[in-house]
Amino acid sequence: MDSKRLAIIAILASLSIGTNYAMISLSNVKLMDLIVFIGGFCFGPLVGALIGIVSWIVYGSLNPLGFSFPIWLSTMFSEVIYGIVGAFMRRSLSPKGLKGFKDERVAVSIYFGIIGMFLTLIYDIITNIVFGYVSGWNILFAIIVGFVPFGFVHMASNAFFFGLGCVPTINAISKIVGGESCDVSEK
């Protein structure tokens, strides 16, 4: 891994951690998932995954809401999903798809919003299963109670953030970094 990618991991992880602490009063409303997804989308699965892991290493261990080792591990490794899927999402676009970002901005935003919701659902199911296991609850009960309302708020906020934030953030990153692995800045 070159120094540029390491710097990108550090910067995006810092941004993710900083926004997490800034939004700590808003339960389950965070920009971290979007940042990890963008990292994976622009710089590949390894970078995306590492942004998620580094973010949770800091935010999970120094968390005013408390610490639980199994939940910490589950959130850390579930967060990786955003980065990895972000990278693979790029491959699901058609060859001329990235250019379509400018022409079909609303459709692209809805697309990213749906992806954000789906990834959040998977993330919440995994972490709620671990939470149910740790707390001794029935697993199905833990999934359902964890979903309403917290999981739903998580999904709705991520749908909003992904829908609204993906395209401008991808474009901004590609312009600043140079777009060597992110050609969405092509005119």
Place this chain on the structure above:
Amino acid sequence: MTFLKNKWRILSLLLLLWAIIASFFAGYYWLQYNDIIYRIGGIAIYVNVGIDYGNSTRVWNNDTKALTGMTLFRVTKNIANITYDEATGFGAYIESINGLALNTTHGWVWWKWDTNMLNWTRIDISSDAYAVADDETFLWYYESGWPPPPPPT
């Protein structure tokens, strides 16, 4: 949607999301419902219970409040003074209602008003085995004979 290789994939994903979210909400409200039922003992329902003493005296207790799952026996116990025997092996056997006791020729039989057939129907189970439903109408009839003749409408 030219930016996607397969637009149906995203539509399928959306439908899947919808199904899962709806299922979770259904599950959540099911848990809430069961919790409330458990805590309050049931949902309030209203039934009509009449007592016919067999001498042309019929007293109605309309809109008697009950809870879902409550038996006719419990509803009757709430509105009248009853004595009963549980040792018969056929549930709670009513021996007297409001002081009028069974004898060698007469006894208490309960009837349910059939809203479709518009007549009294005898349900051949003990009153403590029948869970009442909202808006049902019952009649305790002091009578003789077997099979017991239906009460006059």
